[in-house]
Amino acid sequence: MVTKVNLRRRQLLIGSVAAGIAGTTAATVHDGELGAPPQTIRGAVPWKEGAADAPPGATGTGYVYFTPVEAAFIEAAVARLIPNDPVGPGAVEANVPFFLDRQLAGPFGRGDHYYLGGPWPKGTPEQGYQSRFNPAQFYRAAISAIDQYVGANLGAATFSKLAAAEQDKLLQGMESGEVKLDGGVDAKSFFAMFLQNTKEGYFSDPIYGGNKDMGAWKMIGFPGAHYNYKDWVTRHGEPVPFPPVGFKGRPGWREA
Amino acid sequence: MTTTLKPVDAVLVGFGWTGAIMGQQLCDAGLSVVALERGPWRDTPTDFATGFAQDELRYMWRHHLFQNVSDDTLTIRNTVNQEALPMRRLGSFLLGTGVGSGGVHWNGQIWRFLPTDFLTKSHNEKRYGKKAVSAYDMTVQDWGVTYDELEPHYDQFDRLCGTSGKAGNLKGQIQPGGNPFEGPRANEYPNPPMQQTYGPTLFGKAAAELGRHPFPHPTGNMSQPYTNPLGAQMGACTYCGFCEKFGCGNYSKASPQTTVLPYLLQKSNFTLKTECEVLRVELTADKKRATGVTYVNSAGEEFFQPAEMVILSAYVLQNVRLLLLSGIGKPYDPKTGEGVVGKNYAYQTMSSVNVFFDDKLINPFIGAGALATVIDDFNGDNFDHGGLGFIGGAYIAGMITGGRPIEMIYTPQGTPAWGLEWKHAAAKNYLRSFSLSIHGSCMSARGNYLDLDPTYRDIHGRPMLRMTFDFTQNDHKMSDYLTDRAAEVAKAMNPREIKLNRRTGSWSVVPYQTTHNTGGAIMGDNPRNSVVNKYLQSWDVANVFSMGAGAFPQNAGYNPTATLAALAYLSADAIKSQYLKAPGPLVRG
Numbered sequence: 001m002v003t004k005v006n007l008r009r010r011q012l013l014i015g016s017v018a019a020g021i022a023g024t025t026a027a028t029v030h031d032g033e034l035g036a037p038p039q040t041i042r043g044a045v046p047w048k049e050g051a052a053d054a055p056p057g058a059t060g061t062g063y064v065y066f067t068p069v070e071a072a073f074i075e076a077a078v079a080r081l082i083p084n085d086p087v088g089p090g091a092v093e094a095n096v097p098f099f100l101d102r103q104l105a106g107p108f109g110r111g112d113h114y115y116l117g118g119p120w121p122k123g124t125p126e127q128g129y130q131s132r133f134n135p136a137q138f139y140r141a142a143i144s145a146i147d148q149y150v151g152a153n154l155g156a157a158t159f160s161k162l163a164a165a166e167q168d169k170l171l172q173g174m175e176s177g178e179v180k181l182d183g184g185v186d187a188k189s190f191f192a193m194f195l196q197n198t199k200e201g202y203f204s205d206p207i208y209g210g211n212k213d214m215g216a217w218k219m220i221g222f223p224g225a226h227y228n229y230k231d232w233v234t235r236h237g238e239p240v241p242f243p244p245v246g247f248k249g250r251p252g253w254r255e256a
Numbered sequence: 257m258t259t260t261l262k263p264v265d266a267v268l269v270g271f272g273w274t275g276a277i278m279g280q281q282l283c284d285a286g287l288s289v290v291a292l293e294r295g296p297w298r299d300t301p302t303d304f305a306t307g308f309a310q311d312e313l314r315y316m317w318r319h320h321l322f323q324n325v326s327d328d329t330l331t332i333r334n335t336v337n338q339e340a341l342p343m344r345r346l347g348s349f350l351l352g353t354g355v356g357s358g359g360v361h362w363n364g365q366i367w368r369f370l371p372t373d374f375l376t377k378s379h380n381e382k383r384y385g386k387k388a389v390s391a392y393d394m395t396v397q398d399w400g401v402t403y404d405e406l407e408p409h410y411d412q413f414d415r416l417c418g419t420s421g422k423a424g425n426l427k428g429q430i431q432p433g434g435n436p437f438e439g440p441r442a443n444e445y446p447n448p449p450m451q452q453t454y455g456p457t458l459f460g461k462a463a464a465e466l467g468r469h470p471f472p473h474p475t476g477n478m479s480q481p482y483t484n485p486l487g488a489q490m491g492a493c494t495y496c497g498f499c500e501k502f503g504c505g506n507y508s509k510a511s512p513q514t515t516v517l518p519y520l521l522q523k524s525n526f527t528l529k530t531e532c533e534v535l536r537v538e539l540t541a542d543k544k545r546a547t548g549v550t551y552v553n554s555a556g557e558e559f560f561q562p563a564e565m566v567i568l569s570a571y572v573l574q575n576v577r578l579l580l581l582s583g584i585g586k587p588y589d590p591k592t593g594e595g596v597v598g599k600n601y602a603y604q605t606m607s608s609v610n611v612f613f614d615d616k617l618i619n620p621f622i623g624a625g626a627l628a629t630v631i632d633d634f635n636g637d638n639f640d641h642g643g644l645g646f647i648g649g650a651y652i653a654g655m656i657t658g659g660r661p662i663e664m665i666y667t668p669q670g671t672p673a674w675g676l677e678w679k680h681a682a683a684k685n686y687l688r689s690f691s692l693s694i695h696g697s698c699m700s701a702r703g704n705y706l707d708l709d710p711t712y713r714d715i716h717g718r719p720m721l722r723m724t725f726d727f728t729q730n731d732h733k734m735s736d737y738l739t740d741r742a743a744e745v746a747k748a749m750n751p752r753e754i755k756l757n758r759r760t761g762s763w764s765v766v767p768y769q770t771t772h773n774t775g776g777a778i779m780g781d782n783p784r785n786s787v788v789n790k791y792l793q794s795w796d797v798a799n800v801f802s803m804g805a806g807a808f809p810q811n812a813g814y815n816p817t818a819t820l821a822a823l824a825y826l827s828a829d830a831i832k833s834q835y836l837k838a839p840g841p842l843v844r845g
Contacts, residue, residue, distance in 0.1 A: 204313035220686035
């Protein structure tokens with residue numbers, strides 16, 4: 001099991017399933033603010049040792065959520081969303097597929113911050129996400145529907161077997177809503193989530209598994225989780241020379 | 257089974273800004289106070305330490321500090337003829353929860369409304385005629401309170417927060433460097449303004465060349481170390497660029513945690529209970545008096561907390577819902593226009609202009625919540641609306657809250673959202689662009705309101721709140737006009753190009769706009785047009801007070817926090833000086 005599960009005070013066991021130590025299934029734990037034990041506070045600001053709400057980074061290697069077929073789609077598709085070239089890393093080179101896998105295997109994939117109760121009419125575009133699927137289910141259903149569409153309409157076995165230009169065309173069709181998919185999958189809605197998640201993996205702190213070597217931050221010039229710019233506030237227009245830093249520091253620190 | 261607890265003088269429902277202010281005020285008056293917060297305890301060293309606070313993914317995109325909508329959300333639609341569906345994911349607004357609530361993850365933008373903003377109906381009617389305030393089915397009202405009444409309380413909030421800024425109007429004398437359009441203030445800001453980075457500086461220069469009146473944004477981000485009147489100490493802001501949507505690990509942003517709690521938690525007559533969600537306010541059989549509140553905690557235990565006074569200090573949407581669920585006041589009916597609870601829900605009309613340079617390094621990652629140079633020339637009634645076909649306005653801010661790359665990479669008009677072309681545009685423009693924010697008013701209208709949803713229920717089995725809202729033509733016209741004014745300043749900065757992001761079409765729950773929801777529990781001068789009087793006291797149940805921006809009869813072109821804080825102080829003053837001596841209506845209906 002590679003998904004790190006720390007049962008902190010912020011996390012809730014749904015029902016009475018015993019869980020909460022590393023190695024048990026993550027599926028019973030809420031991330032975020034729901035369901036800490038009730039607390040009565042009076043007399044002083046409370047203090048508790050070892051309670052820091054540190055972020056849950058990604059661990060391990062390889063995929064735990066994607067099947068090999070799904071991984072083939074993901075790797076092919078994110079390479080079109082953010083292709084590799086000398087300007088900066090592509091999404092594959094930045095390890096975005098691994099990021100997506102860990103996100104879908106964890107609280108985000110379970111729809112931890114989504115309301116998924118019924119009924120589920122389609123709604124207007126202004127009403128936003130209206131699927132019954134949580135993100136993990138949505139990716140699974142969408143990838144299957146896309147490969148089915150490719151088989152039926154584009155003469156290839158799967159999306160990953162298409163030429164890059166054909167892949168781009170299909171992704172554009174999903175983005176605009178022109179392409180209609182089966183299996184209860186709204187192509188436009190899936191594309192929006194997929195593109196957003198891909199950019200998240202590309203630009204988030206490397207502890208989450210993507211943005212390998214902070215390559216995306218280097219490309220744009222973002223110094224990362226930097227704490228203090230006070231000396232630079234009024235140095236208008238000057239290049240800020242800090243190399244990017246993440247929560248775990250940066251490679252330069254280790255070389256010393 | 258419901259356990260009945262020991263009675264208290266006052267129970268606070270929700271513990272964000274207004275809960276903290278009322279808790280401090282009422283405890284200092286010697287009352288026993290219990291605050292019930294549905295979310296968790298949060299403090300700076302545990303929950304947003306500098307070692308991990310700068311995390312865009314976790315806080316912004318995974319909503320770590322926000323309300324988790326998985327077991328309680330609201331339903332949304334644009335018009336009464338549509339079926340409302342659940343907001344299944346936060347988007348347009350990012351609701352708070354937990355101790356400090358939105359006061360933890362706000363930007364710290366501290367604004368006073370204009371004196372004429374409190375007279376939206378009478379002032380505009382007098383200047384522009386009856387049609388100006390009744391067009392587009394608008395239902396704007398006067399507030400029933402004046403700027404002059406609120407001024408001492410705005411000042412109280414400035415001192416609590418250590419607001420950094422430059423006064424533009426001291427006792428009627430216009431001051432150089434400040435906002436010349438603001439209402440007169442008794443005192444200068446407690447701290448000097450923040451230093452401005454390159455983008456806001458360029459904006460200010462260009463605005464001045466056009467004859468506008470730029471000034472530094474007043475802010476609850478500390479320009480220097482500060483100790484407030486309660487003894488709470490704050491540190492100088494480090495411009496780290498992770499403010500809005502994040503907690504501050506540096507004690508540099510005013511919040512209930514940094515300004516009130518260190519003091520309030522030491523008082524023996526104050527108790528804070530977390531993970532306790534109030535289900536309803538309990539009333540006597542004749543519905544004239546509240547007896548207390550029923551709440552359930554995260555262990556599933558249900559309690560009745562008897563109280564002499566019930567202060568609804570949750571967010572707008574929860575306060576209105578509790579009024580509706582508890583049967584306090586008559587619900588609003590958009591068909592007949594009768595009833596008041598839920599009436600005049602309004603929002604904020606936002607647009608922006610992105611500015612791209614070739615030759616200037618903006619370094620957008622050097623930022624702070626309210627780091628901006630602003631012009632107020634086109635806000636409220638600071639300009640002649642004759643022939644324009646709308647009322648209201650906006651401030652225009654050359655603003656850099658940060659350069660968080662998932663959210664804040666600007667690419668020129670026509671750039672695709674992905675592919676090599678997008679990547680190249682991101683790499684080329686990230687350091688050389690920023691955005692002007694146009695922060696517009698939102699006028700209330702007959703069809704925009706809050707009520708209870710007939711279909712969807714929360715985990716406690718209670719109906720969800722239903723929001724029916726769309727921008728009016730008044731707001732679209734205002735926003736277009738203001739976006740054009742912002743574009744003039746943008747062009748005067750001599751950039752390579754600009755990109756206009758107008759507010760078009762119907763309100764959508766998807767893209768983030770702002771968490772400035774207002775109305776639904778509006779204040780006014782009589783019970784036929786409002787839910788609460790000027791002291792935020794229910795006209796129907798005199799020992800219930802409803803705090804927050806729910807009291808705004810429509811929303812002005814400013815961030816709401818200072819105004820709702822000033823209203824809370826005004827309410828606390830009236831409770832202490834009048835209500836406690838003779839509990840009952842503070843204003844005759």
